[in-house]
Amino acid sequence: MKSFIAALAxxxxxxxxxxxxxxxxxxxxxxxxxxxxxxVSDPGHNLIGPG
Known part of the structure; x- marks a missing residue:
């Protein structure tokens, strides 16, 4: 169990x-x-969010 927690960390x-x-x-x-x-111009705010 200790090795699993260490791997997770x-x-x-x-x-x-x-x-x-x-x-x-x-x-x-x-x-x-x-x-x-x-x-390519600065996209600003578009469908995928702020640039």
Whole structure:
């Protein structure tokens, strides 16, 4: 039982850590896919939420 609780705690800590890292790395599509050939404007508020 102790090993199950330890594994559960590790999974929660790992998930929170990875979520925090991804929040700092990811950028909105309006920034990531802006090139000289295609401009994606700032979406603002649309059907999927704030940009």
């Amino acid at each position: 590790f999974a929660v800590i790992a998930a929170v850590g990875v979520a925090m890292v991804l929040n700092t790395i990811q950028e909105p599509s309006s920034v990531a896919f802006t090139t000289t050939g295609a401009r």
